[in-house]
Amino acid sequence: MxxxxxxxxxxxxxxxxxxxxxxxxxxxxxxxxxxxxxxxxxxxxxxxxxxxxxxxxxxxxxxxxxxxxxxxxETTVVVFPKEHWLAAAEDDVALADLADDVVFHPLDDTLGWTELPGRPAIERPATTGDAIELVAANVGVLLVPQSLARLHHRRDLTYRTVADAPQSxxxxxxxxxxxxxxxxxxxxxxRGRTVNSSRGRGAAPAQEPKKAEAKKAPARKPQPQKAGQKPAQKTGQKPKPAAAKRGKPRRGR
CATH class of the missing domain: 3.40.190.10 (Periplasmic binding protein-like II)
Structure with a gap:
């Protein structure tokens, strides 16, 4: 099988x-x-x-x-406790705003920092999930792609967009x-290709090109003309005007 x-x-x-x-x-x-x-x-x-x-x-x-x-x-956000002073910010947060905070840098970081903002933690958390737990304990903050902030959502945490941070x-x-x-x-x-435009095995089979010329219908044989019957008039041909009858001119009475 x-x-x-x-x-x-x-x-x-x-x-x-x-x-x-x-x-x-x-x-x-x-x-x-x-x-x-x-x-x-x-x-x-x-x-x-x-x-x-x-x-x-x-x-x-x-x-x-x-x-x-x-x-x-993805947009990068900073995750912090709801009681953190950053919660009062209505607009984007700048990296400079994190200068006094401990910023965690987990080993599975996805942002590729060249220089981490804020103050470094004593050690790097093993995973983003571990870093989220430390943020919930009000130890520091964490910068992550927005999808990861949503994935690790907690009721006691919130986040703000960081416009000048690296992006994933x-x-x-x-x-x-x-x-x-x-x-x-x-x-x-x-990439949003349709079935007909796809290159894979799911593509619909291409239709055979139409033949350049359709097969002509067989010509109809002319029917024999019966005695006394007028010949058939060709399509599109104007009928000939009937000839005027000629006769002898009448004499005046």
Whole structure:
């Protein structure tokens, strides 16, 4: 019994592949889509080691090994307790506003800081989730992509946008040497291609070009003319005016 192939899609925290997964199910119902949630720092390694066919990961990735199509850039926010003085800010927060705060830098950070604002913590939390717990304990603040702030939402925490902070970019990535038809199909889905314009196996078969000339209908044979019958008049031909009858001129009485 032959088993249909599946397509394995890895995705990192904060990324929601649901909308693309629904389109996949409609377009390729015979190919199961396996969604693999991986830690933020394991997206590239999963693709390198063949653990997934493609992945929704955060840039950068090694472009010598992996292909990547940037999808969108996330807004960066600072997460803090609701009692924090930053809660009074109605507009965006600047990095300079965090100068007196302890700013956590988790080991799975996705922003790629060159210089972290604020005061450094004694040690780096192992994960973003661990850093959120420390923020809830009113030990410091944390800068993350907005999707991660929503993922780790707590009632006692809130956040504000930080306009001048680094931003995280989400991309579709896959091994360059394994650009399969199914990978092409998923590329078409995330790029919004229709079924007819997709390059993958889900594309509708192209219609055969119409023949340059349609087959001519067989010519109708002329019917024999009956005796006394006037010949048939050709279509579009104007009828000839009837000739005036000639007779002898009458003499005046």
């Amino acid at each position: 032959q088993v249909n192939p599946s397509f394995r899609l890895a995705y990192v925290p904060g990324v929601t592949p649901g909308k693309w997964a629904r389109v996949w199910g409609e377009r390729l119902p015979d190919v199961p889509l396996d969604l693999l949630a991986v830690p933020a720092g394991d997206g590239e390694r999963t693709l390198r080691e063949g653990g997934a066919d493609a992945g929704l990961v955060r840039l950068p990735v090694d472009k010598d090994v992996l292909s990547a199509i940037p999808l969108y850039t 970019q989400v991309a579709l990535s896959w091994p360059q040497e394994r650009t399969t038809d199914l990978v092409e199909e998923f590329i078409g889905i995330v």
